[in-house]
Every structure is written in C-alpha cells, then in structure tokens.
Amino acid sequence: MIKKITILIAILLFTIGNVNAQEKLVVKANEKYKSYSFSPAIDIYTKVIEKGFVSADLLDKLANSYYYNADYKQAAEIYQRLVSEYESDVTAEQYFRYAQTLRTLGDYELSNSILKKFYDISSTGENASLSKDKVASFEDIKENTDKFKISKFQYNTIHNEFAPSFYNEGLLFSSDRDTGNLAKNRHTWNSRDFLDLYKVNADSTSLNKVVKLDKNINTRYHESTSAVTRDGSTMYFTRNNYKEGKKVEDSEGVVRLKIFRADFIDGMWTNITELPFNSDNYSVAHPALSRDEKTLYFASDMPGTYGLSDIYRTTINDDDTFSTPENLGGNINTDSRETFPYVSDEGVLYFSSDGHLGLGGLDVFATKIANNTLTGSIVNVGAPVNSNMDDFTFIFDSENRNGYFASNRKEGVGEDDIYAVVENEPLVLDCIQEITGTVRDKISNEILVGASIKVIDENNEEISSTIMSSNGVYNITLDCNKGNFVRAVVEGYVPSEKYLAKSNGEPQVVDFYLERDKVTAGMGDDLAKLLQLSTIYFDLNKFDIRPDAEIEIQKVIVAMEKFSSLKIKVNSHTDSRGKDAYNLWLSQKRAEATVNYMVSKGIDATRLQGEGFGETRLVNKCENGVPCTIKEHQLNRRSEFIIIE
Incomplete structure (x- = not known):
C-alpha cells in the first residue's frame, strides 16, 4: 500500500x-x-x-x-x-x-x-x-489588375534587398548582403543578418557597382528605410535604438526602431540626430517626405495606435522642429499592420497593409491626399505589384511614371527582392474637392436664395446637385481627378457655369453672377425697384453724387448696357425743409447731376431724361411744419429711374 x-x-x-x-x-x-x-x-x-x-x-x-x-x-x-x-x-x-x-x-x-x-x-x-x-x-481589387508592368532589379542578390528610395539619379536601398556580423548580432525577427544602406545609379551603365554608405550611417545594427530631400542635403532613415555603441532595450527586452536625420556636408553624412518623437518604449520607422518636404510620414506602434503598427505624420517646421505626430486615422489604419508609407508628387499615399483586404500577406495600397485629408477610398494596386506573398516599400516617380517596390514572392533571387515597375494605366483614386460660393443677380448683386447648383461632367451628364441655403451660400463636392463644370441655374435667369480642371483637391470658392433672361417691366416702372437697388440719396442742400449712390447708379448703367432699347427718366426729389422754389431748383440739379454722371460713363444722352419735383412727392408724413428725424427727412432726398421706353 x-x-x-x-x-x-x-x-x-x-x-x-x-x-x-x-x-x-x-x-x-x-x-x-x-x-x-x-x-x-x-x-x-x-x-x-x-x-x-x-x-x-x-x-x-x-x-x-x-x-x-x-x-x-x-x-x-x-x-x-x-x-x-x-x-x-x-x-x-x-x-x-x-x-x-x-x-x-x-x-x-x-x-x-x-x-x-x-x-x-x-x-x-x-x-x-x-x-x-x-x-x-x-x-474591386480585380479592377486594378495589370495597371503596372514589373521587372526584376538587376542588383538583387541571394540576400535581402528592399526599401528602395529615390536618391539623386539613382536609388538607396537596404540589404543584409555584407554586414559582417556574427550570429549574436542577427536580427531576431527573421534570424537574418542586420541591414545596411547601399546606393546605386539605377539608370546608368556607367556605375555598375553597389556602394555601401559610409560608417557614419551604417553601424553594426539595423539601418533600413530612408527618405532623402530633392537637393540631396538631408536624409531621414531608420536605425535600431542604440547609444554609445550598445543596443538599448525596452522593459520587455525589445530593441526598438528609431528615425534619424543626417546632413550631407563635404561628401560625408554628418550631424546625425534622432527625431524628438522617438522613444525607447515604442518603434518609429520608415520615413517618407511629402512633395513640399514639409511633412514627414512614418510608421509606429506608439500609444494610440489602432493595430500592430499605424501610419503617422508630423509637420517639419521652418526651424527644423517637429509638430506632435498625428495618427492618420481609421480610414488608413486597421487593427493589423500599416507600414512603409510613400507620398508621390501627385499627392498619392502608397503604403503596405495586411489589415485591408488583399491578395495575401502585405499588399500595396494607395489613396489620394486631398487638401491634406485622407478620407477617400483605399485602393489595392492589384497584381502584378501585389501577389500572394508580402509586397511592400512601393515608391513611384509621378513624372516618369515608374518606380520600385520589394517582395518576398517565390520567383525572387533572394528572400526579399526589389522589382522595377512601369505604369501601364493610372489607378483610379478618389479625390474629393469642396466647392462653395454664392449666386447673385449680376445687376443688383442680390443673393438668389434657392438657386440650383449642379456638377456636370465632361460628357454633359449631371453628377450631383444642391440648392443654395437660406444663408446665401452653397456647398457641393466633386471628383477632382477629372474636369467638371459647376453650373448655377435660377428660373428667370440665364444659367452660368465654370469649368474646373482636375486638381489636388484644394477647396475653391466659385461665385456666380446671373443675368436675367428678360426684364419684365413696363412704362412708368421704377427700374431701381425692379433691380432691387438701394435708393439713390443726396446730402442736405447738395446735388453731388455720393460714393454710395455711385455704386447703385453703376448697376443701372449695366442694365442699360445690357438692354440697348431701354430709356430712363431720372426723377429727383428733396425733403420739405427750405423754400418750395429752392427745393424745386435743387431737385432739378440732382436730376441733372445723375443724368450727367451716367452720360460720363458712356450712356447715350438721348436715352436719358431728368426732372426735379422738389418736395411735391414726399414718401412719408414729413411735410412743412411736421417734426421729423434726420433719417426720415433723408428718405425724401432721392432719385428714381422711371422706364419711359
């Protein structure tokens, strides 16, 4: 037992x-x-x-x-x-x-x-x-099949080559072909040697040798993805976190990635400094510059990240400081991996992801940056760029319509290989542009509330429409990947439109000034009322044309230029103060001053008449002996524009 x-x-x-x-x-x-x-x-x-x-x-x-x-x-x-x-x-x-x-x-x-x-x-x-x-x-992935033609990069080896970036007339890229490191220094992610940066003139046979960047850039640890300014003076690149020659681990034993900046001076890369938003506790990697080189895009798993890694951006200030990094948001980033950003001169963000639906592994995606926003659809660039393996580090020259990317597809020479790419046909990407403005009467400048605004494509088909709001402003969006007509339509007016060519999506203000298709007026009508003009007023005891009156008379002149058969009689008036005879004389001078002004602006004198009525046609109670305010008297010192033919 x-x-x-x-x-x-x-x-x-x-x-x-x-x-x-x-x-x-x-x-x-x-x-x-x-x-x-x-x-x-x-x-x-x-x-x-x-x-x-x-x-x-x-x-x-x-x-x-x-x-x-x-x-x-x-x-x-x-x-x-x-x-x-x-x-x-x-x-x-x-x-x-x-x-x-x-x-x-x-x-x-x-x-x-x-x-x-x-x-x-x-x-x-x-x-x-x-x-x-x-x-x-x-x-939708099928729609972008064969948009590009690919070929193998001549400098691939049996080792890893990836992360191409444009540099002067050639390329920089990352490889583990010649690190010379012992096994203890190998990268634990994939058990391969650590990576260094190399340069090559990819388009010239005069340089058929791959050159390793100097020791100021390459260390015994990782150096990979890079972005260089157009003048070749500044480079941003990814490197392992290390200080004084020793790797730095976080609390979980992870050696994080950081982005560094270097200046090219006297043939050497120098002044190597890490960016201020790097951290020992999370990775910041894979830099990419906007066309104006004022925005830096990168990947990170910093706090606030949606998934394993997200794409961020930061503004590069004039004094070389940086704004607080901004996560590009849930339209771009998922709960998986978004990484390796690149921004073309056309404002297209390319990136790799396994969180958006793809052909397998990491796929290359594209989306339009419109007015600094990223709300358009995310487009898979399709085969042959994307495969059922990992496809990443895509770059594209918008002028020459070619570029490069890396992939670990089976037909490669090594594990990761670089491929050259030439565009067969442009990708179709969303580009949303906001158009705002007002619609007014061309003569009276009156806001035409309720005007209909339409977006018409180049085939004269209506794409969308809206009605101008009660506050006098319309708002409509259009596809800025192509040309569009914006048309304003109001009953009783001749429609007007403006052609907007394809653009980068920056908001635009388009105001319309519509002409009446006909003037519904008869003998004896006051044209000023028909055109809804402000009344033409005069100062006390004066008959010169005031600046505010000049603006309104100009509208009458435009109407007479538009309708050549129109004849006008200018009726001028005074208030009741002063003697009757004086007021009759003063009003006549006001009528003559108005007519003379219009003649000086090009209106034929035979189309104009002028008559003064003194104080005989008051518009209110302000007769002799009746106490009135200054404003009430002002209402009677006026000119009217009566249609006589």
Whole structure:
C-alpha cells in the first residue's frame, strides 16, 4: 500500500513538475513573441504543443508567429486547428488573418468562406462598417489588375534587398548582403543578418557597382528605410535604438526602431540626430517626405495606435522642429499592420497593409491626399505589384511614371527582392474637392436664395446637385481627378457655369453672377425697384453724387448696357425743409447731376431724361411744419429711374 502511494506521489510530482516546466516555456515564448522574436517563439510554442499542452491563446500566438515570419503554409495549418478546436473562442481578427493567409496560399474558395465568418462576427460589433467595407472591396481589387508592368532589379542578390528610395539619379536601398556580423548580432525577427544602406545609379551603365554608405550611417545594427530631400542635403532613415555603441532595450527586452536625420556636408553624412518623437518604449520607422518636404510620414506602434503598427505624420517646421505626430486615422489604419508609407508628387499615399483586404500577406495600397485629408477610398494596386506573398516599400516617380517596390514572392533571387515597375494605366483614386460660393443677380448683386447648383461632367451628364441655403451660400463636392463644370441655374435667369480642371483637391470658392433672361417691366416702372437697388440719396442742400449712390447708379448703367432699347427718366426729389422754389431748383440739379454722371460713363444722352419735383412727392408724413428725424427727412432726398421706353 505504501509502495502504491509512493508511486502515485511520484507520478503527481512529475506531472506538476512537467506542468510547471511547460508554463515556464510558455512564459519564455510569450516574452519572445512580445519582443517580435518570432523564430525563437515558434520553436518554444511548438515544443509545448507537442507535449500536449494546447490552448486557443497558444495556437493563436503560434499561428501569428508563422504569419509574421511569412511562413503562410504553417500559419494556415495552425489557424485551421484554432478554428476547428476552439471555434467558440475565435475572434473576428483571427478569422480575417486566417482568410488572408489562405489567399496567400491561393485557396480563394476557402478564404471567402472564412471571410464570411469574419463579417458575420464583426458586423454586430464596433467595427461593423469597416468590416463591410473590407468585404465590399474584394471585387474591386480585380479592377486594378495589370495597371503596372514589373521587372526584376538587376542588383538583387541571394540576400535581402528592399526599401528602395529615390536618391539623386539613382536609388538607396537596404540589404543584409555584407554586414559582417556574427550570429549574436542577427536580427531576431527573421534570424537574418542586420541591414545596411547601399546606393546605386539605377539608370546608368556607367556605375555598375553597389556602394555601401559610409560608417557614419551604417553601424553594426539595423539601418533600413530612408527618405532623402530633392537637393540631396538631408536624409531621414531608420536605425535600431542604440547609444554609445550598445543596443538599448525596452522593459520587455525589445530593441526598438528609431528615425534619424543626417546632413550631407563635404561628401560625408554628418550631424546625425534622432527625431524628438522617438522613444525607447515604442518603434518609429520608415520615413517618407511629402512633395513640399514639409511633412514627414512614418510608421509606429506608439500609444494610440489602432493595430500592430499605424501610419503617422508630423509637420517639419521652418526651424527644423517637429509638430506632435498625428495618427492618420481609421480610414488608413486597421487593427493589423500599416507600414512603409510613400507620398508621390501627385499627392498619392502608397503604403503596405495586411489589415485591408488583399491578395495575401502585405499588399500595396494607395489613396489620394486631398487638401491634406485622407478620407477617400483605399485602393489595392492589384497584381502584378501585389501577389500572394508580402509586397511592400512601393515608391513611384509621378513624372516618369515608374518606380520600385520589394517582395518576398517565390520567383525572387533572394528572400526579399526589389522589382522595377512601369505604369501601364493610372489607378483610379478618389479625390474629393469642396466647392462653395454664392449666386447673385449680376445687376443688383442680390443673393438668389434657392438657386440650383449642379456638377456636370465632361460628357454633359449631371453628377450631383444642391440648392443654395437660406444663408446665401452653397456647398457641393466633386471628383477632382477629372474636369467638371459647376453650373448655377435660377428660373428667370440665364444659367452660368465654370469649368474646373482636375486638381489636388484644394477647396475653391466659385461665385456666380446671373443675368436675367428678360426684364419684365413696363412704362412708368421704377427700374431701381425692379433691380432691387438701394435708393439713390443726396446730402442736405447738395446735388453731388455720393460714393454710395455711385455704386447703385453703376448697376443701372449695366442694365442699360445690357438692354440697348431701354430709356430712363431720372426723377429727383428733396425733403420739405427750405423754400418750395429752392427745393424745386435743387431737385432739378440732382436730376441733372445723375443724368450727367451716367452720360460720363458712356450712356447715350438721348436715352436719358431728368426732372426735379422738389418736395411735391414726399414718401412719408414729413411735410412743412411736421417734426421729423434726420433719417426720415433723408428718405425724401432721392432719385428714381422711371422706364419711359
């Protein structure tokens, strides 16, 4: 009996010890996983599972480790096991990543069915609209097939080459071809040598040698993605976090990435400084410059990031300081990876992502930056740029319509290779431009509330329309990728329109001044009232034309120029103060002054008459002896424009 108890205790202690040992292995693997050391994590997770210790979390981390190490076959097998053994625990994110992995392997039918499960789960959650957009955009990928022609980069080797960037007449790129580092210095993400920056004249046979940048740039750690100003004087590049020759780890043992800036002086890169928003606790990497070189785009997993990495931007001030980094928002960034931004001279943001629906792995996407905003649709650039593997670091020369990108597709020479790209046909990208303005009567300047504003395309088809609001301003948007006509229409007026060529989406003000299609007036009508002019007033005891009256008379002149048969009689008046005879004389002088002014502006004198009526036609009660205010008397010192023919 004692022997049996001893055996049971021994078995129990062995089991407990074994469990504790596996728990320690899992803890160690999780540490590797958190530090992005996926290769060691895979080894540990696999051993633990082989010993029979399995959980949904363990399978998820193992599948993700394979996924981020681009071993999609193994990732799919583990995701499939996760889905079949722990179906009730599977999240929308895991379904989406499983579907993406299947697409990488070319199993589109199963991918679509898994994608449907992803949508079924997420459509009731917080990301419902985003999920629907992902599913809806699936067929749109086909529309961009063959927009580009690709060819292999002649300087690829059996090593890694990626991250091309334009530099003078050639390229900079990153490679691990010649680091000379020992195994202890290898990059734990993929167990490859650390990376350095190289330059080459990609378009000339006179330079057929790849040159490594000087030691001020390249260190014994990582140097990769770069962006150089047009004049070649300043470079931003990615480097591992290290100080005084030693790597710096965060609290979880991760060596983070940082962006550095360097100046090119006397043939050497110098003044190397890290950017102020770098951190020892998160990564900042993959710089890209806007066309005016006043905005720096980059990728980071800093606090506030939607997923594993997001794209941010910061303003480069005139004194070389930087604004607080701005996350580009949920239209660009997802709960997965968005990285490797590039901005073309046309204001198109290219980036890589495995969070937007693609052909598998990281795909290259594009969206238009319109008026510094990124609210347009996200377009997958399609095959052959995108494949069922990882496709990334896309750059594009808008003038020459060519560029480069990197991919780990199977037909490459090494693991990551650079490919040259030439555009066959432009991508179709959203470009939303806001147009505002007013619609007024050309003569009276009256705001025509209720005017209809239409956007007409170059085929004379109406795209959209709006009605001018009661505050006198209209607001409408149009597609600034192409030319459009903006047309104003009001009943009783001749329509007017303005052509707007394709643009970068900057808001524009377009005001319209419409002409009446006919003047509905008869003998004896006051043209000033028909045109809704302000009354022509005069100062006390004066008959000269005041500046405010001059503006209104100009409107009458425009009407007479428009309608050549129109004849006018100017009736002028005074208030009741002063003697009757004097007032009759003063009003006559006012009529003559008005007529003479119009004749001086080009109106034929035969079309004009003038008569003064003194105080005989008062518009209010202010007769002789009746007390009135100054304003009330002013109303009677006026000229009218009576139609006589």
